[in-house]
Amino acid sequence: MFSLPQTLVNRSIRALRDRLGNLPEAEFRTEFERGMEAGWQDLMGKAERxxxxxxxxxxxxxxxxxxxxxxxxxxxxxxxxxxPGRVVAVISPVMMLAADAALGSGDDVKIEDFLKNYGDQFNAFVNAIQGLGENEMIRYDTAADGRLKAEIALGRSDGTIPEFRGYRLAGHGFKLPEFDERILRTLLENPEDSSPVWAREWLTPRMRTGDRSNAFSYSLNVADVARASDPLNGDAAEAAIRVEESRAEFGDLASNGxxxxxxxxxxxxxxxxxxxxxxxxxxxxxxxxxxxxxxxxxxxxxxxxxxxxxxxxxxxxxxxxxxxxxxxxxxxxxxxxxxxxxxxxxxxxxxxxxxxxxxxxxxxxxxxxxxxxxxxxxxxxxxxxxxxxxxxxxxxxxxxxxxxxxxxxxxxxxxxxxxxxxxxx
CATH class of the missing domain: 3.30.470 (D-amino Acid Aminotransferase; Chain A, domain 1)
Structure with missing residues (x-):
């Protein structure tokens, strides 16, 4: 998978069409393909190597x-x-994207089709999650899970391992992880065809007192809740959107410290x-x-x-x-x-x-x-x-x-x- 600078790709295509537009069709096709290949090498050639x-x-x-x-x-x-960490599975961005679409649909036919195409890779991934040690967390190669980051950003009472350890498990007759948008996005942006999944030891961090209202995280911000409910606040509509987006992703996560x-x-x-x-x-x-x-x-x-x-x-x-x-x-x-x-x-x-x-x-x-x-x-x-x-x-x-x-x-x-x-x- 490659992270495409889509605006630049579109601009290159338009420029080629404008420059070659008067050529006969066969010559146009040859020159267009040659120009696209040169443009691809300029944008993505390093990533391919x-x-x-x-x-x-x-x-x-x-x-x-x-x-x-x-x-x-x-x-x-x-x-x-x-x-300290160990690789417990190797996944592909394509598999993760397909899993998100199929498993999120609740459609048994789509789920069956997904397992037919990606079953071995996906089951190895699920088994790795189920085999975590008591003091281990899941860490994807390109990002930590957004919910885990949100829980830490909301404030904690101590530095012990969180109850949420970087994955979710849901039903459908067998255990299936659910994936957050941040993981999918970073996997797709990374120009590699496969990505390891790490089980990492939880080390007790030094902790200090702070104010969660200063967070830049994806978590639900108390100040946004107040802004959204204030009819005199000019930013109420934008705050309400942020609140709904956060709730859709994380629910009403609460600080425990x-x-x-x-x-x-x-x-x-x-x-x-x-x-x-x-x-x-x-x-x-x-x-x-x-x-x-x-x-x-x-x-x-x-x-x-x-x-x-x-x-x-x-x-x-x-x-x-x-x-x-x-x-x-x-x-x-x-x-x-x-x-x-x-x-x-x-x-x-x-x-x-x-x-x-x-x-x-x-x-x-x-x-x-x-x-x-x-x-x-x-x-x-x-x-x-x-x-x-x-x-x-x-x-x-x-x-x-x-x-x-x-x-x-x-x-x-x-x-x-x-x-x-x-x-x-």
């Missing part, structure tokens, strides 16, 4: 930046700790770490002198970990890529955009560990495409917000500091064991 798995480290070349499995290999080569994981997102552009952002906008880091040192040290640590991954990528001649990087509009933005440059993002989680300074380790959660603008594409800018490029360190919404300032904070701080629980107010 993507390397996967160990070939990334052994041969280098372009690889899909949307695949977590590719990044896990790079992290291992760089000596970066990641969440006001604690959120401590995570960081690192932004890499042009082979350099340009920004580090506090992942959960519900939490403001560096709120006091003690957490300021802790958070500043964490930001610089994840920056260094990402730089070690950059070094491996350069040494192996590998190029993280996505077809959307080829959009010509990006090359006219700012100083220009090199689609063959090193552009990606990587997320880290603070894991409770009282044996080390600050009582936490930094563990890679996942990595993926870059955050790009003009036109917008890629990962969310998290605490940097939507109005600025990720540059420096964002400890919270509206609190962005340069790397030089953060380094100064750490240089005057003292590394010590935590003297209070990490789930502090």
């Amino acid at each position: 993507y390397v996967q798995g160990q070939h990334i480290l052994e041969k280098g070349g372009h690889f899909s930046s949307a695949s977590c499995g590719n990044w896990f290999l790079i992290a291992d080569a760089a000596g970066v700790e990641r969440i 006001n604690l959120f994981p401590c995570e960081w997102r690192v932004f890499v552009k042009g082979g350099e770490v340009v920004g580090v952002g506090n992942y959960y906008t519900q939490v403001s880091r560096a709120r006091d002198s003690r957490d300021e040192i802790d958070a500043a040290a964490a930001a610089l640590e994840v920056k260094a970990l990402a730089e070690s991954m950059i070094e491996v990528i350069r040494e192996r001649g590998a190029i993280p890529h996505h077809p959307q990087y080829e959009n010509p509009a990006r090359r006219n933005f700012g100083k220009g955009f090199d689609p063959d440059g090193l552009h990606f993002s990587v997320d880290f989680m603070e894991v409770e560990d009282l044996r080390v300074p600050f009582g936490r380790r930094l563990v890679l959660v996942d990595a993926g495409v870059a955050h790009l603008r003009a036109p917008a594409f890629g990962v969310h800018p998290v605490s940097f917000g939507a109005e600025r490029d990720p540059e420096g360190v964002a400890f919270g919404l509206g609190d962005v500091r340069s790397f030089e300032v953060v380094e100064e904070i750490v240089s005057r701080g003292v590394f010590s064991q935590p003297d209070t629980p990490s789930m502090e107010t």
